[in-house]
Amino acid sequence: MAAESGRQFWKRSAKLPGSIQPVYGAQHPPLDSRLTKNFIKDRSKAGLPMKSKKASSFHEFARSTSDAWDIGDDEDEDFSSSSSSSSLQTLNSKVAKATAAQVLENHSKLRAKPERCQPALGDLPTNCKVIKSSSEAQLSRSSEESCVRSPLQKQQSLPLRPVIPLVARISDQNASGAPPMTVREKTRLEKFRQLLSSHNTDLDELRKCSWPGVPREVRPVTWRLLSGYLPANSERRKLTLQRKREEYFGFIQQYYDSRNEEHHQDTYRQIHIDIPRTNPLIPLFQQPLVQEIFERILFIWAIRHPASGYVQGINDLVTPFFVVFLSEHVEEDVENFDVTNLSQDVLRSIEADSFWCMSKLLDGIQDNYTFAQPGIQKKVKALEELVSRIDEQVHNHFRKYEVEYLQFAFRWMNNLLMRELPLRCTIRLWDTYQSEPEGFSHFHLYVCAAFLIKWRKEILDEEDFQGLLMLLQNLPTIHWGNEEIGLLLAEAYRLKYMFADAPNHYRR
Secondary structure: OHHHHHHHHHHHOOOOOOOOOOOOOOOOOOOOHHHHHHHHHHHHHOOOOOOOOOOOOHHHHHHOOOOHHHOOOOOOOOOOOOOOOHHHHHOOHHHHHHHHHHHHHHHHHHHHOOOOOOOOHHHOOOOOOOOOOHHHHHHOOOOOOOOOOOOOOOOOOOOOOOOOOOOOOOOOOOOOOOOOOOHHHHHHHHHHHHHHHOOEOOHHHHHHHHOOOOOHHHHHHHHHHHOOOOOOEHHHHHHHHHHHHHHHHHHHHHHHHHHHOHHHHHHHHHHHHHHHHOOOOOHHHHOHHHHHHHHHHHHHHHHHOOOOOOOOOHHHHHHHHHHHHHHOOOOOOHHHOOHHHOOHHHHHHHHHHHHHHHHHHHHOOHHHOOOOOHHHHHHHHHHHHHHHHHOHHHHHHHHHOOOOOHHHHHHHHHOOOOOOOOHHHHHHHHHHHOOOOOHHHHHHHHHHHHHHHHOHHHHHHOOOHHHHHHHHOOOOOOOOOHHHHHHHHHHHHHHHHHHOOOHHHHOO
């Protein structure tokens, strides 16, 4: 039954698994659960029709569900008007009236007291907080006794658009509140500098130091060494970089003009379509010059690897390398940096280094992108077997509601969890992947298993097919930082230690 349902699901789907779609994930945060619960509660009280608890498929669910954010949010609109737009008719009438009454009351108070004297600080109540902006007003409601009120303050029960933080705060590695640089971190940074400045860098020791994370200051050169792009001998590095960069731009001169030839047009067209979709919320990747760099990198890689060619998802794998090598030349946060401020030589070195390091990464997982993507199929099956042993309750929950692992884990394997995590977290994760033997091809499986079990409570709370699938495509990781990634990696290492050398433990 489950297998037949799975086949019917994909038969109805117009898109193949792994194709790039505008989905909600780490870069498209889900709705605020607290606000949507209140909104749904209000709808039920008003007797408005609710969606069916059970739907036969995810597509039927999607067709029958309207977006809560279709409601207009123009604050100048008169809620009491009888000619309200149709989009506002879904609002609870009580909420609308209460909001209108509150707005009128606030305006009447302002008109009655046009000149308000600023009270002395000593006269302010202890719980009084001066509201400096409308966004702050949304986050901190003042009490009735508060001396200062915001006339633009919205009602708590209205479905507000969540204030999206700058998800690309790539340099904000301490999103969980850790201090920017502890004594321990300074000691680790000094250790890295000693290793990197030695005549022959001890790569085994460098991997041990890099496993718990690489300091931002030394990450570019460390990644070049760990990926095998730079030699351990410090005297050979400069000549190696020069030779490899010249070799890459030799490929550009030799092959890039062929993008207009008939047998390469499909590849170039798909790359050209996918580039603007790469991290669309980060201004850095929407700059035309950056998109041209990505197009060249991906096209040259595709024609030099005809066994796989270009596959959707590979475009994401360039971004961590590009950001890390860009940060070598930029002091401030790079997400809003204008790359036209850099010299041509610097941009060429960033482009060439990103190409070679991405190529080294893909060499280890190329079977993920060959015809029928057998590498991903095997990894998804291995994940299913592993989870069935780690947490049988979660595994049986998926079976009960006919959720196939391929429906959510294909993207996890195809994009290396980049669609599920903020970019800052991906960079931290790749510190460890490059320190692990076969990190991208082998250790990633255990990270995915740990990532899935991390949400076991939320998974078990969902009791239908569409709820489970929406949860697994909207996991709330937008505020994750180093602390969460560290815990995830520790659990993944524990699973690897238990199961990697004991395959019978996860085979039925």
